Amino acid sequence: MSERYYIGKAHWLSILHGWSDKYQIVASQAFGKEFFFMPVDESKFNTIIYDQIRTVQPLKSFLLPALEEVTKDQIDEHKPNLFLGVKACDLHSLSIIDKAFGGDFSDPGYKQRRNNSVIVSADCSDPRPSCFCTQVDEKPYAMSGFDLNLSKIWDGLIVEVGSKRGKQLLEGHDKALKEVVKEEAETQAKIRHETVRRVQANNIKYKFADQYQSLFKEYWDSSLWVKHSETCVECGACNHACPTCHCYFLDDVTRKVFTKLRGWDSCHYAGYAVTAGGGTPRPRLSERFRNRYLCKFSYLPANYSQLGCTGCGRCIDACQGKIDMRVLLSELNQGVEE
Amino acid sequence: MKTPANPFRPIPATLEAVIPETDGIKSFIIRPEIPFDFICGQFAELTLPGVGEAPFAMASPSTKPDTLKFTIQKAGYMTEKLHALTPGELLGVRGPYGNGFAIENYFGKKLLLVIGGVGFPPAMALLHTAIANKDKLKSIHMCYGARSPGDIVYKDAIAELRENIQLDITVDNADDTWEGPVGVVTTLLKKDEIDPHTTIAVVIGPPIMMKFATLRLLELDFKPKDIVLSMERKMYCGIGQCRHCMIDHYFICKDGPVFTYDQLQESPDIWE
Numbered sequence: 074m075s076e077r078y079y080i081g082k083a084h085w086l087s088i089l090h091g092w093s094d095k096y097q098i099v100a101s102q103a104f105g106k107e108f109f110f111m112p113v114d115e116s117k118f119n120t121i122i123y124d125q126i127r128t129v130q131p132l133k134s135f136l137l138p139a140l141e142e143v144t145k146d147q148i149d150e151h152k153p154n155l156f157l158g159v160k161a162c163d164l165h166s167l168s169i170i171d172k173a174f175g176g177d178f179s180d181p182g183y184k185q186r187r188n189n190s191v192i193v194s195a196d197c198s199d200p201r202p203s204c205f206c207t208q209v210d211e212k213p214y215a216m217s218g219f220d221l222n223l224s225k226i227w228d229g230l231i232v233e234v235g236s237k238r239g240k241q242l243l244e245g246h247d248k249a250l251k252e253v254v255k256e257e258a259e260t261q262a263k264i265r266h267e268t269v270r271r272v273q274a275n276n277i278k279y280k281f282a283d284q285y286q287s288l289f290k291e292y293w294d295s296s297l298w299v300k301h302s303e304t305c306v307e308c309g310a311c312n313h314a315c316p317t318c319h320c321y322f323l324d325d326v327t328r329k330v331f332t333k334l335r336g337w338d339s340c341h342y343a344g345y346a347v348t349a350g351g352g353t354p355r356p357r358l359s360e361r362f363r364n365r366y367l368c369k370f371s372y373l374p375a376n377y378s379q380l381g382c383t384g385c386g387r388c389i390d391a392c393q394g395k396i397d398m399r400v401l402l403s404e405l406n407q408g409v410e411e
Numbered sequence: 412m413k414t415p416a417n418p419f420r421p422i423p424a425t426l427e428a429v430i431p432e433t434d435g436i437k438s439f440i441i442r443p444e445i446p447f448d449f450i451c452g453q454f455a456e457l458t459l460p461g462v463g464e465a466p467f468a469m470a471s472p473s474t475k476p477d478t479l480k481f482t483i484q485k486a487g488y489m490t491e492k493l494h495a496l497t498p499g500e501l502l503g504v505r506g507p508y509g510n511g512f513a514i515e516n517y518f519g520k521k522l523l524l525v526i527g528g529v530g531f532p533p534a535m536a537l538l539h540t541a542i543a544n545k546d547k548l549k550s551i552h553m554c555y556g557a558r559s560p561g562d563i564v565y566k567d568a569i570a571e572l573r574e575n576i577q578l579d580i581t582v583d584n585a586d587d588t589w590e591g592p593v594g595v596v597t598t599l600l601k602k603d604e605i606d607p608h609t610t611i612a613v614v615i616g617p618p619i620m621m622k623f624a625t626l627r628l629l630e631l632d633f634k635p636k637d638i639v640l641s642m643e644r645k646m647y648c649g650i651g652q653c654r655h656c657m658i659d660h661y662f663i664c665k666d667g668p669v670f671t672y673d674q675l676q677e678s679p680d681i682w683e
Contacts, residue, residue, distance in 0.1 A: 143419040177665070178418040178650035293679050320654045323419070323647045325463050331421045331503045333464070338653070346645045346655055349465065349487030352618065354644070354658075354683035368654070375660035 076234040079257050084249030085230055089118045089157075092242065096155035096191060099135065101128050110135065110156065123195040124225040124264075126204065127160035127385055131316035133170055136186045139313070143182060143323070143335045153189035158223070160197045161215040162206050162385035166316030167192075168218060172377040173319055191238060194219040198264050200272045203386030205399055207272045208281050211384050214265050224261045231261050279399040282406040285370040292405055301401045302362035304394030309339030311365065311388035311396075317373065317381045318365075320345075340364045366401070418650050421458045421503025422447070427478065428498055432564040436529065437494055438470070438482040441502055446476035449507035451514070451536035452641060452669045456649045457481060458503030459496075463489040466646045466664070469507070470532035472539035479504070482532035482564060508649040509668045512537050512639070514544060517611045524553040525624045527596050527616025531555060531564050533641055534615050542575045549609065551576040556596025556620065558582065560589045596620060597627040607633040615641040622682040625672055635673035642668050642681070 080088070089098065093115055100121045101108045108128045113121060135154060171187065174180040196214035200206075206213055215222050220239035224231040231253055234240050243250060282288055292298075312318040320338045325331075338345060341361050347353045355361045373381030382398075389397050403409075422443045430438040447455070454468040471480035485494045496502075514537075522541055526534045534553065541551050553572075557563045559582050572578050579599045581592040592599065596616070612633055614624045621640060628638050644656035644663045651665030659678035661667060675681045 144417065146417075173652055176651060178652070180652065181417050290677075290679070319652070321647065322653070322655075323464060325458060325461055327461055331423070331458060331460060333419050335419075338655070340654075348643070348645045349490055351487075352683070354680050368657075372657060372660040376662075 076240070077253055078232050078243070078250035079226070079229055079253045080232050080249050080251065081229040084246070086118055088243075088246050088249060089121075090115060091246070092155055093118075095152065097152045098157055099154045100157035101125060113157075121157065123158050123223050123230065124198040125158075126197060126199045126201050127162055127387070129314075129387070129390075131314060131385075131387065132156065132159060132163040132167065133316055133319065136167075136190065137170060137174070137183055137319060137337075140334060140336045141182060142332060143180075144331055144333045153191070154186075155191040155193060157193045158195040159192055159215075159219070160385070161194065161212055162197075162204075162383040163316050164192065164194050164215050164218045165211060165379075165383045166385075169317045169373060169377050169379055169381060170319055172379075191242065192219050193221045193223060193239075193242075195223040196225065196261075196265060196268070198225070198268045200268060200275065201386065201390070202275050203389040203397075204272050204384065205276045205279065205386055206384035207269055208276050208279060208399070209380055209382050209384040212265075213268045213272055224264070226257050226260050226264075231257060276399065279403045280406055281399075281402050285366070285402070285405070286374075288405050289367055289371055295405075297401060297404055297409075298359040298363045301396060302359045304396060305341065305358060305362055306393055307339075307341045307343065307358065307361070308393060309341050310391040310393065312339040312341065313337055314387035314391040316383060316385055316387070317369070340368065366398070370402075418505070419648075421456070421464075421505045424479075424502045424504045426496055426498050426500045426502055429496065432482060432566075433562050435485045436482060436562075436564055437485075438480055438532075439493065439496070440471075440478055440480050441504065442478050443504050447479055447504060447507060448476045449473050450511035451540040452511035452533060453507040453509045454533075454649070454664075454668065455479070455481075455504045455506035456508065456646075457493075458505065459489060459492055460501060460503065462492045464503075464505075464647075465489045466508070466649055468533035468536065468641070468668075470535045472543075473536065474539070474543070480532075482529065482535075484529045506649060508664055510666070512540070512613070512641075512669055514540050517541075518544070518547040519549065521549045521606065521610040522551045523605060523610050523612045524551075524555075525596060525600065525612055525614045525616075525628070526553060526555045527620035527624070528557060528562065529564070530615030530617070530620075530641070534613070535565065535568075537613065538572065538576065545575065552605075553578050554596055554599035555580045556583070556599070556616075559584045560586055595623070597623050600624070600627050600631060602631060605631055607631050607637070611637050611639060613639040613641070618643075618682045629672075635676050636671045638672035640670050640672060640675065642670055642675075 100113045102111045110128045174183040194215040219235040222233040321335045322338045324334045369381035424441040424443040428440040458464045467481045470482045585593045646656045647653040649664045651662040656663035
């Protein structure tokens with residue numbers, strides 16, 4: 074059993090105030106019915122909610138900004154970020170981004186931001202109809218990859234230590250750390266179980282395949298790709314909302330120095346893979362649309378030994394064309410073709 | 412070469428010479444501030460400050476890391492700007508990237524190059540290395556196809572190359588000056604002249620040419636693992652991050668650009 078404690082609300086707030094000397098606290102804030110990661114001022118610490126659904130924007134927005142100058146020396150101007158209330162679906166996406174940007178050619182900007190950031194995850198107990206983490210072998214709570222993980226129990230939190238840095242964050246707060254009693258542990262297990270059940274119930278009609286590599290080959294030219302991309306307007310929102318999508322373009326901006334901007338790209342854009350001669354491997358929308366599925370369920374697993382989808386459902390919520398990945402994946406699996 | 416701390420920052424390089432090759436093709440000789448050690452078949456990201464960046468394979472011998480030669484066809488915005496440059500201008504170079512040709516895998520075999528159009532520049536880098544290792548190869552034979560006699564690059568180098576290798580050239584469309592064969596490059600691949608069991612075939616050129624050359628080699632009974640392809644795709648980073656160049660799960664920039672056909676044959680869209 075990993076190290077874990079129960080922390081009551083008053084103690085927790087004082088811990089947060091302590092952290093804010095060293096870190097910028099970035100936590101989930103409500104805007105209408107949605108939540109966004111925002112830097113939170115000390116005066117608002119008592120309004121932070123921990124157990125709600127993932128934020129609208131993926132965590133990558135902070136670690137891999139949508140537009141960034143990549144040729145400059147990285148300078149620390151601000152306090153490092155402490156992300157508070159990161160959901161498991163975002164947390165698991167980070168291991169893909171880590172592998173992509175920390176490989177043979179380590180990306181200095183990403184590396185610095187990632188190393189400086191503290192990740193305090195929190196269990197989700199409020200899944201939406203678009204959530205499907207359980208369908209891609211994920212859980213609505215994190216088991217690893219965090220510095221600390223929070224499970225909201227009544228008015229307090231069960232805090233689980235996941236790293237040396239997490240342990241250090243709790244140093245000096247001995248008085249706040251209570252042993253987790255049986256009722257608290259049982260309540261945590263019950264909430265987790267109930268959330269899993271709710272996500273599963275939301276997805277009862279979708280039947281995913283165990284693996285898609287061979288299905289993609291079989292259905293390479295299927296009319297399913299055309300059918301499901303009919304309402305796609307190529308806006309790229311699914312890519313940009315996705316916590317694991319990380320395609321980028323580079324752009325040279327000035328004549329004097331070698332200055333390159335990096336920006337998020339989208340494989341749905343017609344120009345994405347167009348070469349100087351005008352050729353492209355994916356001239357048709359349905360082919361570009363197909364590419365995202367191939368990438369998530371075939372290429373990324375081959376590259377990084379992990380599914381490229383964490384079931385966060387952001388692509389479903391973001392889609393102007395009401396395209397639901399789960400429907401297509403189920404139809405592929407069940408051989409439904411028109 | 413040491414990997415730079417920031418892989419996006421190019422090495423400044425001076426343009427030393429511009430050599431016209433054909434109507435739309437020029438060679439550029441550049442001198443990077445620090446030597447650019449590479450192996451043949453690797454490529455560089457060439458930056459034109461304020462304009463853009465694109466990947467090009469080195470055409471010069473890998474034994475000369477101080478000056479690099481790139482032979483570039485005018486095809487789009489970036490290459491149009493490159494073609495307008497005059498010596499002395501500042502360029503940037505990132506790399507070298509990609510795996511390059513594993514020449515030692517070809518030792519003891521006959522080396523057959525099947526080359527189309529501007530596939531000649533990367534082939535030239537390979538030829539430099541192959542000729543330097545001539546005693547370890549049974550033979551070197553290059554079949555080169557150009558659209559017309561006017562589209563043949565490196566005309567000045569052909570006589571010298573022929574002292575070392577068998578070089579057959581064909582053109583799609585002949586003119587009055589042309590005395591050689593006419594037809595696509597695959598017409599040079601003759602069954603009675605090529606032994607598929609002792610030969611490694613390297614194919615470089617436009618996608619459609621690479622497709623038909625590969626099909627012809629398979630028809631000649633080449634094994635997929637003995638067909639070597641130098642692939643091309645749209646690229647930005649060159650370092651296996653941005654995912655623009657992918658064919659199936661392969662990064663052309665990092666896992667390639669040199670592949671054997673057996674690696675790619677299951678992928679449905681490799682010739683697009």
